Amino acid sequence: MPFEPKVNVLLVDDHPENLLALEAILGSQRQNVVRATSGAQALRCLLNQDFAVILLDVQMPDMDGFETAALIRQRERSRHTPIIFLTAFSTSDNMVFKGYSVGAVDYLFKPIHAEILKSKVAAFVDLFQKTVEVKRQAAQLAQMNTELRKREEMFRSLSACSPVGIFLTDTLGKCTYINPRYQAIYGMTLEESLGEGWTQTIHPEDRGRVIADWYNISERRQEYTAEFRILTSTGIQRWVHMSSSAMLSDQSEVIGYIGTIEDITERKQAQEEHINFIREQAARQEAETANRLKDEFLATLSHELRTPLTSILGWSKLLRQRKMDEKAITRALETIERNATLQAQLIDDILDVSRIMRGKLKLNLCQLNLTSVIATVVDSVRLEADKKNIQLEYIIEHTNTQNEATRNTIGDRENFPSLSSSPEGTANSSTSFVVCGDPNRLQQIAWNLLSNALKFTPKDGRVEVRLLLSAESSSETLQPQQHHSSAAKSSLALIRVSDTGSGISPDFLPYVFERFRQADGSITRHQGGLGLGLAIVRSLVEMHRGSVHAESPGLGQGATFTVKLPLMGTGKTTEQEEEKEDQEGTTKLITNYTTKSENTSCSAG
Template sequence: MWLDKVNVLLVDDHEPNLIALEQVLENPELNIHKASSGQEALEMMLTNEYAIVLLDVNMPEMDGFEVAKLMKARKETRNLPISFVTAINKEKKYAIQGYEIGAVDYLYKPLEPEVVKSKVSVFVELFRLRKQSENRLNVIQSSMDGIAILNEDMRFVSVNDALVNMLGYKEEIDLEGELYELIVDPSKDIELTKEIFKQLGNSGRWKGEIYCKRRDGGAFPVSASLNQSSNGIICIIRDITERKAAEEQMRMLQSVVENANDMVVVTDPMPINAPDGPKIRYVNAAFERVTGYSKEEAIGQTPRMLQGKKTAREQLNKIKQALIEGKEAHVELLNYTKNGYEYYNDLRIVPVKNSRGEVQYFTSIQRDTTSRKTMEQDIKRANKELETFTYITSHDMRSPLVSLKGFCGELEEALDTLQPAIESGLSSLSEQDMAKAQRARDLYIPSALKYIKLGTQKLDSVTGLLLELSRTGRRDLSFEAIDVNQLVRASLDGLGHQIKQSDISVTVDELPDVVADPGAFAQIIGNVLDNAIKYLDPKRPGEIRVQGKVEQAHTIYSVTDNGRGIPKNQMHKVFEVFRRVGDVEHIAGEGMGIAFIKTLLNKHHGRIWCESEVDVGTTFFFSISHHLEQQMSVQ
């Protein structure tokens, strides 16, 4: 065992005495300090710790008894053992005085070296023992765990600081004498308490988690270890409030992950390039449900078991690249279930890094998007079919329409050709028949022809528009940066005649440029302007204002008129195909304009909407996405 050197203080006003004593005590285990006066000795005692002071009684200025008295008066030196060294005062009287003051021993001159040595060594040993127990106590005191000893009455006899703090007391003394219930709270769980004491009785020890009671009445979870010893029950208590809370949190998160509707897969960080890739560490219930692999089957395998011949290589490479760089990736994959069924998997993979920035796991959140994907495909197909249908029907309708139109013309001409014959034939008829025939010639036939022609024209223009609408839907747009101001000017020039005729004042603000299909943009702005002019209120001079502003994701253009406005309850009809709003019998147009615009704007990731007040006016807004710019810059 390694031992610290122990200090011993020799006090004598006589230098030769000090040297003699030092020689007697000379020992590698000792540090021998010497003081030549009481004053010096007292000063040294304040800075050093001594196992014993050998104090000469007879000294000038301050004698040994006086020094001892002063030592006893000071807290720091009170317990320091004193052995008086004296030649003269051999009388009992002095000896008693010395003991009263607190001396533990007397050494009489001439000193017998063996006696001095053995006496000092006893004190050195005592000092060492005291130090050792002090150190042990320190260890106990400085422990983070609460430590206590319960006596036979199940009361605390010794406690450490940690326990005092834990239980909400100030000092050890506040806690000592309290009952065991503070650490084994029977009111919390009486059965457990009985069980604990039963086990302590049987095996002398118990270990587990219990609740401790704080001074303020609050309880907190601890892990406790109780041991029966000869001194009583030694309790070691560790506050696990934080651990419990973390566990609770963990359990909660675990449940969220486990029961999430999306698949969650956690894999090892490595090896990315090996033939089978990183192994699966965890999968949740949704994964089992979608893929058909149970947890047991999946864990230890690699996600490659989900891939198949139709799984896109470039998507997999995208994941691989992200994994190598320790970055996130978001892809859509075609995967395969255990039974070989295909499913679309929207997959987001995220590296989980430790505090040093090293990847510890990859977690991926995956969603089965098969139904969405199928639906998208269905919608696309349906749209395509609808477009084709519209195209074919409107196209096929034109053939009979052409016949109707053509034969109407033929009939008209034939009627003209027949006029002289009818005229001459009329005279041979009876008066009654002639009147009928005249009526047929002058009213019935021309009217019938007129209405057939009108109907044909109407059908013709509707099928024409339908055809155009289906073409718009199928048309591929090409996006480029366009000069909006110039386009709007051109559009207004086209409407110049109407504007002049109706004496409309048109204000065009400086408009922001945008990336769009130029033809489509011209169609959109032309249609909106045309609408604004058409729906002006004839009762007051028309005013139209064109504005534009750039927002975060869109550029928005607006056309404001002071027209008749749209009633609130008809607003929704504005954007329906073949609808026109209000009393507009005399306004030309088939109500298809807005439908075109909607289709075109959809292709610009934009939309059209309006605000309107009856008799005040209407503002039509349309937006064009800035996203198109990005698409273009990618190319």
């Protein structure tokens, strides 16, 4: 039930005991009783309050009830407030007529009957409340009518001078109103525009789509927007933007549609010109970037080839002079061998990139275990790490049959396992990391990442290689036809190489795997290289249906490279025996899992 504010009732009597008695009779939550002990006090109460009824004693000193009532009726605010006279003396007709003449609506004679008083007051309270509500509704209706007239006038004015076409349709989509701008856009008369004329102007190639979409969306009471072509009566083609929405009745029923039409021909032409300009600009910039990268690569290549050649030629001349002792000769041969190896590596990288770009690089796939592949690479670069006193760690993380994460940390050469000769040396770290891949190319991936980390890590730094499993789906890594059956919960093997080196700037990070791209820094220029190693890594990883990404907090904060490769299934192969889980829940290491083959396919059995 809605809340109704209390209504004021004014009691006027010069005897406080009478006021108290009246208030006791009228005690109710519906009215707020206000007391006055004189006519002057009653008039003051009427200055800022409205009352549903006034109970006014006739016999009062100074100003009696008749005088008070006359003054009440003189004020506009209280002119129509009902007044009930209370008297204990005269009941003559003259007295009653005098009371009515000054504005009384009723008389009550003392002693007052409580029920009669309550019923009369209740009637005036109800009348007051209803009067207030009627006034409120009347004011609201008047305001609504005023607003409606303003809106109608505003709509007419806006419609007449609107820069866009405005239309109204019935529920069947037939136009019932259009503004002048609508006619100008379509080049149609008023008669031609009304009804279904607008559908005939839609370009034949767009007509079916536009009409079908309009009806489908309108049925769902959704706003419709579309861009399409029209043909004016003179045959001119224009692009327009239409927007429409349903008009609903008070019962939420669709009574029609209102919409706008905007001529966007110039905008479409400008967009097309802008797109063409952007394409030309992008093509020009791409060509300039390609030329710049080519020039930078050729300059770098020339430098990288000339540097070892200079060293080889210099030591060769010294050897030809035969004036060197045995120690110097050994040093010369080592230097020549080292620089020749460096040149061979540069040439191999260039040839690999050439084969990748031409799609000529082939993989010799077989089932293999990544633990041994990474171990071989870590062992091959350990000498380089020792020269710079870099802590090189190889960590293998895997999950046992109770799904508990465990790890093997291989910190130095003495503790480094020989996976091919000691099956029990690294238990629990074998079958989890079986993939289908080319062993040489996977070693190349690991070697490139590790050598890159060592190159950019300063002395006394740290490089970590972590091999682990990932429970994420490999559906984004494998092609649909390459999904292998597997009972394992994990579907990806992760090779993560982290270092405490020079890091990668956020601006260069998106380009770190692009060919011939190198960061513009003194550290990078000092370390040299052609900028091909990471590009080769990405290409080889993708050829293995994997992915690789780089992370770095910024310059001087190290970097982390993560390779994700899809795991093989857990079935047997022709040269593998399935290892059963022992009673303690551990998984034994299978070192001879891989069967190297020249075939270019793998099967999971």
